[in-house]
Amino acid sequence: MNLTFSPEEQAFREEVRRFIAHALPSDISERVRLGRHLSADDHLRWQNILSEQGWLASNWPKEHGGPGWGPVQRHIFDEECAAARAPTVVPFGVNMVAPVIMKFGSTEQQQHYLPRILSNQDWWCQGYSEPGAGSDLAGLNTRAVRDGDHYIVNGQKTWTTLGQHANMLFCLVRTDPDAKKQAGISFLLIDMQTPGITVRPIITLDGAHEVNEIFLDNVRVPIENRVGEEGQGWTCAKFLLTHERTGIAGLGHAKQALRHLKSLANRIHHRGKPLLALPSFRQRVVKAELELMALEVTNLRVIAAARDGGAPGAESSLLKVRGSELRQELSELTRRALGPAALPFFPEFLHGDESLDDAYTQSAAASAQYLNRRKLSIYGGSNEIQKSIVAKTILEM
Amino acid sequence: MDFALTDEQRMLEETLTRLVTDQVSPEQRRSMLSSASAESSALWNTFAELGLLHMPFSENVGGLGADGTDLMIIMQALGRGLVPEAYLAGLVLPGQLLALTANGEQQKRWLTPLLEGEHQLALAWQEHDARYDAFDVSTHAIQRDGQWHLNGRKDVVLNLAAAAATLVIARLNSGKLALFVVPQNSTGTSSHLYFTMDDQPAGDLTLDNVTLPPENCLSEDVSDALADVLALGRAALCAQAIGAMEEACDQTLAYLKERKQFGLPLSSFQALQHRMVDMHLHLEQSRSMAILAATSLTLPASERDYKIAAAKAYCGESARFIAEQAIQLHGGMGMTEECYVAHYAKHLVMFDHYLGDSDYHLETVSDLLDVA
Numbered sequence: 001m002n003l004t005f006s007p008e009e010q011a012f013r014e015e016v017r018r019f020i021a022h023a024l025p026s027d028i029s030e031r032v033r034l035g036r037h038l039s040a041d042d043h044l045r046w047q048n049i050l051s052e053q054g055w056l057a058s059n060w061p062k063e064h065g066g067p068g069w070g071p072v073q074r075h076i077f078d079e080e081c082a083a084a085r086a087p088t089v090v091p092f093g094v095n096m097v098a099p100v101i102m103k104f105g106s107t108e109q110q111q112h113y114l115p116r117i118l119s120n121q122d123w124w125c126q127g128y129s130e131p132g133a134g135s136d137l138a139g140l141n142t143r144a145v146r147d148g149d150h151y152i153v154n155g156q157k158t159w160t161t162l163g164q165h166a167n168m169l170f171c172l173v174r175t176d177p178d179a180k181k182q183a184g185i186s187f188l189l190i191d192m193q194t195p196g197i198t199v200r201p202i203i204t205l206d207g208a209h210e211v212n213e214i215f216l217d218n219v220r221v222p223i224e225n226r227v228g229e230e231g232q233g234w235t236c237a238k239f240l241l242t243h244e245r246t247g248i249a250g251l252g253h254a255k256q257a258l259r260h261l262k263s264l265a266n267r268i269h270h271r272g273k274p275l276l277a278l279p280s281f282r283q284r285v286v287k288a289e290l291e292l293m294a295l296e297v298t299n300l301r302v303i304a305a306a307r308d309g310g311a312p313g314a315e316s317s318l319l320k321v322r323g324s325e326l327r328q329e330l331s332e333l334t335r336r337a338l339g340p341a342a343l344p345f346f347p348e349f350l351h352g353d354e355s356l357d358d359a360y361t362q363s364a365a366a367s368a369q370y371l372n373r374r375k376l377s378i379y380g381g382s383n384e385i386q387k388s389i390v391a392k393t394i395l396e397m
Numbered sequence: 398m399d400f401a402l403t404d405e406q407r408m409l410e411e412t413l414t415r416l417v418t419d420q421v422s423p424e425q426r427r428s429m430l431s432s433a434s435a436e437s438s439a440l441w442n443t444f445a446e447l448g449l450l451h452m453p454f455s456e457n458v459g460g461l462g463a464d465g466t467d468l469m470i471i472m473q474a475l476g477r478g479l480v481p482e483a484y485l486a487g488l489v490l491p492g493q494l495l496a497l498t499a500n501g502e503q504q505k506r507w508l509t510p511l512l513e514g515e516h517q518l519a520l521a522w523q524e525h526d527a528r529y530d531a532f533d534v535s536t537h538a539i540q541r542d543g544q545w546h547l548n549g550r551k552d553v554v555l556n557l558a559a560a561a562a563t564l565v566i567a568r569l570n571s572g573k574l575a576l577f578v579v580p581q582n583s584t585g586t587s588s589h590l591y592f593t594m595d596d597q598p599a600g601d602l603t604l605d606n607v608t609l610p611p612e613n614c615l616s617e618d619v620s621d622a623l624a625d626v627l628a629l630g631r632a633a634l635c636a637q638a639i640g641a642m643e644e645a646c647d648q649t650l651a652y653l654k655e656r657k658q659f660g661l662p663l664s665s666f667q668a669l670q671h672r673m674v675d676m677h678l679h680l681e682q683s684r685s686m687a688i689l690a691a692t693s694l695t696l697p698a699s700e701r702d703y704k705i706a707a708a709k710a711y712c713g714e715s716a717r718f719i720a721e722q723a724i725q726l727h728g729g730m731g732m733t734e735e736c737y738v739a740h741y742a743k744h745l746v747m748f749d750h751y752l753g754d755s756d757y758h759l760e761t762v763s764d765l766l767d768v769a
């Protein structure tokens with residue numbers, strides 16, 4: 001056994017690092033560093049740079065215009081992006097709907113949508129969850145009824161991340177109310193400009209506008225916007241949920257957060273000594289360090305298995321549970337490290353362009369980020385649901 | 398040993414519970430927060446009518462002589478309602494410090510109107526580089542030509558904008574800590590105002606050659622009085638957190654019973670039942686610690702501080718656990734501004750940042766472990 005990267009992989013890491021150092025606009029990485037919210041334009045500027053370099057669709061095969069990287073390279077790329085405080089690529093187009101279109105879509109759909117995703121022409125959002133269908137996604141109620149060569153869609157989607165910027169929505173709808181729960185669902189691609197669509201903001205407890213409700217009122221969607229057969233939506237959805245989840249641990253983010261925490265806790269003093277020397281605090285940082293070490297190797301094990309042709313299955317649930325818990329703990333320790341300075345809340349600084357008293361610039365985002373990170377154990381299948389998956393599929397309980 | 402409340406205490410509890418239910422609904426709270434002004438609010442007037450502004454002070458300064466248990470009852474009710482009034486920060490803490498230090502004239506000028514509901518005050522004890530250590534003070538005071546001159550900066554002063562005056566701790570050349578009363582808008586003061594993450598109005602106060610007459614010095618050696626007041630504040634905060642924990646647990650339990658997924662109420666899933674039990678355990682153990690703190694206020698200082706540090710550290714960890722689980726068990730809903738439990742969660746998380754967090758208090762307990 002050998003845990004080191006090959007010389008080629010190390011050279012690849014160097015190449016990625018050099019590129020990002022040179023290409024990532026400093027105002028964007030500064031916003032990421034300070035935990036300030038990114039505008040649609042910030043996201044697009046970075047994604048256009050990646051697109052030109054041919055690195056936007058890091059998980060796509062060459063035939064569709066991706067770089068053709070394997071799981072190890074993707075892992076290295078993700079890590080370097082997080083370390084350089086690059087914005088996370090908005091995943092809904094590139095990482096979510098695109099693989100579904102590649103696998104289940106018609107040739108026309110592939111030719112139309114994939115290049116537009118690659119060039120950032122379309123901003124996609126994900127319409128899965130509904131007020132009544134969260135963990136029980138298959139319980140969704142949004143109805144699509146055939147009317148000639150259209151579907152007429154009625155219902156409500158919720159928690160739609162960055163839907164306020166999106167012009168396209170991929171959506172699970174019920175086409176057959178009489179079929180078994182999962183069997184009556186279809187997968188539609190919906191233009192957000194279609195009459196009958198209303199997007200309303202949901203403000204989260206950290207004051208951010210990151211999620212939305214989407215109301216669909218007699219929205220006419222052409223039949224050719226269905227991906228796969230009628231009733232095949234659940235298969236598409238499940239494919240999407242299990243596809244390429246090796247990045248799910250958020251390892252690059254966790255590493256970056258731990259580095260930040262350590263330097264913070266060394267700079268901040270408590271009774272004349274660095275906070276990191278305070279036993280109760282230090283011990284928690286040590287524990288996080290251990291958890292990260294273990295997670296890194298577990299992640300590499302899953303990646304190596306994927307590289308050698310295995311499809312990551314329920315292992316990705318383990319990565320998600322531990323990865324989200326670790327990132328939450330790190331956000332907790334960072335908030336805590338700041339002491340009283342974690343109390344003031346400056347929404348205009350975090351969500352807008354307002355500048356701030358120097359004393360607070362570095363610490364302003366800590367409490368908001370701690371609160372925001374609560375989502376990691378809720379979305380994309382909550383940790384409770386992930387554990388149920390592990391119990392069922394790995395442990396066969 | 399007796400954990401029962403007296404008849405009077407039960408009445409106090411009932412009155413406050415009713416008051417909070419009637420006057421601090423989520424909507425009422427929202428409008429109270431948005432119309433922050435120095436004018437005393439309707440709720441503060443009701444506090445005055447009920448005698449709550451006199452209650453925590455001893456009879457010899459015109460108070461009603463409430464004990465730790467009474468204060469616990471009040472704070473717990475305020476915590477349950479997430480009441481946005483600065484009862485602790487604007488009344489109890491500065492008031493107690495005045496009661497312990499001020500002479501008759503000074504009491505008449507600052508304490509009496511406080512108890513009468515005519516003004517509120519603030520207490521500035523915290524500094525940027527001192528973390529939670531109230532005795533690590535760089536703000537400096539010097540007497541020249543009969544006048545005092547203050548320089549320095551105080552951080553996260555709660556109730557700063559609404560206070561008629563702020564009590565400021567400053568170090569003298571002798572090394573001792575002194576206490577000054579700095580009227581709002583004194584020449585040389587400037588403040589940077591904001592809200593805390595859990596919606597409390599606060600600010601940083603900069604003192605740039607603030608000149609004060611001799612009568613604005615309340616004490617030239619305030620350390621013991623400050624320690625007394627911090628102990629009281631910590632016990633009160635624990636009680637307040639208990640109220641918020643109770644409410645967060647109740648709201649989460651109600652949600653689990655009402656919300657259905659997979660055709661069943663969430664409360665029927667064993668994983669969530671056990672989690673809910675864990676929350677309840679944290680609450681009950683913390684309640685015991687808060688009682689311990691409230692009944693330790695009259696003990697000798699070192700014993701009192703040991704127990705109160707233990708309680709504050711314990712409650713801090715429990716408060717966070719309950720906050721995080723309340724959010725988690727509400728799913729996406731728990732992440733929203735609109736969901737009331739999220740506000741309790743924020744308050745319970747930030748609780749740890751007031752008057753010393755768990756690490757700070759664990760260190761105190763740890764230092765005294767062998768002698769206790």
Ligand SMILES: Cc1cc2nc3c(=O)[nH]c(=O)nc-3n(C[C@H](O)[C@H](O)[C@H](O)COP(=O)(O)OP(=O)(O)OC[C@H]3O[C@@H](n4cnc5c(N)ncnc54)[C@H](O)[C@@H]3O)c2cc1C
Binds near residue numbers: 129136161668669726
């Ligand atoms: C910030 C954020 C962004 C999101 N972005 C999107 C998006 O872009 N598109 C989209 O479609 N959705 C999105 N979601 C929705 C997300 O996928 C759901 O919130 C998630 O599936 C949980 O559903 P719910 O919120 O309805 O909670 P519920 O399903 O009501 O669950 C509440 C609690 O009960 C637990 N629970 C439920 N069932 C069980 C069980 N059987 N056993 C044990 N525990 C159980 C859950 O784990 C959770 O703790 C987002 C959510 C958040 C918070």
